[in-house]
Amino acid sequence: MKIYQVGGAVRDRLLGRPVSDRDWVVVGATPQDMLDRGFQPVGKDFPVFLHPGSHEEYALARTERKTAPGYHGFSVHAAPDVTLEQDLSRRDLTINAMAEDADGQVIDPHGGQRDLAARCLRHVSPAFAEDPVRILRLARFAARFTDFTVAPETLALMRAMVEAGEVDALVAERVWQELSRGLMEARPSRMIEVLRDCGALARLAPELDRLFGVPQPEQHHPEIDTGAHLLLVLDQAAAAAAPLTVRYACLCHDLGKGTTPREEWPRHIGHEGRSARLSASLSERWRVPNEARELAALVAREHTHVHQSMGFGPEARLRLMDRCDAWRRPDRFEQLLLACECDARGRTGFEARDYPQRERLAADLHRLQALDQRAISADAIARGVKGPGIGHAIHQARLEALTAAG
Template identity: 60%
Template sequence: MQIFKVGGAVRDRLLGKPVTDIDWVVVGATTEEMLAKGYRPVGADFPVFLHPKSGEEYALARTERKSGRGYGGFTFHASPEVTLEEDLIRRDLTINAMAEDDQQNLTDPYHGQRDLEDRILRHVSPAFAEDPLRVLRVARFAARYAGLGFTVAPETLELMRQLSESGELEALTAERSWKEISRALMEDQPQVFIQVLRDCGALKVLMPEVDALFGVPQPEAHHPEIDTGLHTLSVLEQSALHKQPLTVRWACLLHDLGKGLTPEEEWPRHIAHEHTGLKLIKAVNERFKAPKDCQELALLVGKYHTHGHRALELKASTLLELLQSFDVYRRPQRFEEFIAACEMDARGRKGLEQRSYPQADYLRGAARVAREVAVQPLLEKGFKGPELGEALKRERLKALKIYKDAASA
């Protein structure tokens, strides 16, 4: 029995990055031997075991063969005869197909270290094209390591293009897709993830609503970058630079989908794109079964982001409606995330990345004023039920008018 550290732990150590998760491969062992040493089996599909003390995962060396469609369409073979090189060749990228023993002696049959040095994301073998999830994984690694200068090898991008055209991507489950998408959006350069998916034709399959934004012009006065797709990438880039949470990044990706539906004869204007985009945002939300908080914020940002930009001009009554729509009294954090998404939208424009966004503090102030309206005096006046709600609304409107007048003075 020989035990090797494999995959990301080896890659990140060689890159000088912190090693968090460690995967281990066991060569020359049987299931019975693992059980006898106290390892605990995990699941029924893979020969994977938990270490009796550390709890880390140890997998028997295995080979795999394509047996059906999608991510799960494989049969696995694990036995003491499977070599380390045979186990490594089934992995996705050369930089993930290295192993080291307890003395840090490197086993690198597919030249992963060289590709690390050359900053190349390259597939290990033609079997790469058998797993559609790898399209998303490579795009995610591209987003993670773009800052270090990594790019996708042309031949790997070509395989990804073939996969995108094969119909295999449609076999991915919503859960597996969302896991990769959500992780990619939280990388340092999530816009690279979207760009790589577009470069290989996968964006058109997975998110045609986002792909449709590229080539759609916007008014140059507001959008010096003009192209709506490029604007979306820039907004996503800003969301990462400002360390926004997943909810905000997801909303940033989807906020302008309605512009993809604007008839060409109306370009570059996009009248009512906020309203027309809602059905598209809902469709993307449902396709990937995004978490409820991501779904809700994406719809609200899609519907109201132009309200955010025009906050200083809004009538007090419109401002109150906006606050009510977000339920700022019980869910203040959601409104704060809306403000963040609006600011990222404003900054995601060529040459305007450092612009100030006074609307943010103005909206925060309006929310604070509305929340500070006390209920108790109205209860003491005998208001209750629906009448109490209307009275509270009137008092909040009065407070917002005073706030607006003071801000305009």
């Protein structure tokens, strides 16, 4: 039995990046050998075990054979006679197909170190085309390793995979798993660019793909193209270290602009409502968690109002907060404001522009949260007010507080 560290841990160490997760491959062993050493089995589709001490994953060396379309269409063979080189040859990218033995020696049969130096994302073998998830993974790596480019032959292979319908076989849960991880990388715009370059974006999210080439008013959007604006907004969200919910909301905030009739370009009257509906549809298709899908719909519907809020009086600002359910969901309201700030700064030349709307509305919210609603309700009841009248009394107290604040 021989044990090798493999994959991302080797890659990241060579890049000088922090190593968080470690994966191991065991060559020359059977499942019973692992059980006899106290390892706990966890793999459903192939033999994977947890180390009894570190709880890191140890997988038996294996080969795979394509048997059907899609992510699950594989037959796996794991046996003591499978070599390390055979196991590495089934991996997706050369930079992920390296191993390290107990002495620290790197085993690199596919030129991973060469491609690390060249900053290149390159597939290991034609077997890359057998698993459509690899398109998503490569796009995610492009968002993480921001100075890496995709090898031309790899991009050509990805395009062929899309044309063959492999992407259409992806299950929603796996799409969301990979895309959500990509949104949390350093430059999520690169994930969208790679998916668009290979044609996968049009299959996975035509709502996003059709934003590219749609113009916006140049006085508000120097970048003009709606798709280019989307990419800038995503990277602003990453620069702000925004949570996934905000980044997903940024992804969906302008979807309605892709459905504006051409004769109405570059204006997009009413795109907010269309964006909210398309956001809900995309979230349903990808089975996005409720917290993210709800914020995405809210940002799509209200972002223009937030942008315009510096011109709002107390009543309009209070109506905005009422519509957003800011009293019961204050954290979500603050995330709405952050997404709007990313949207405003996601324009060429506006990256460092102040966004006083966020500060003002957040201050409004905190000011109104400080009101003693129980005292207001008790006073109303003492005056004989009942039912909806109590809510009106609270509303009036909030309005008076905003009016007094200016």
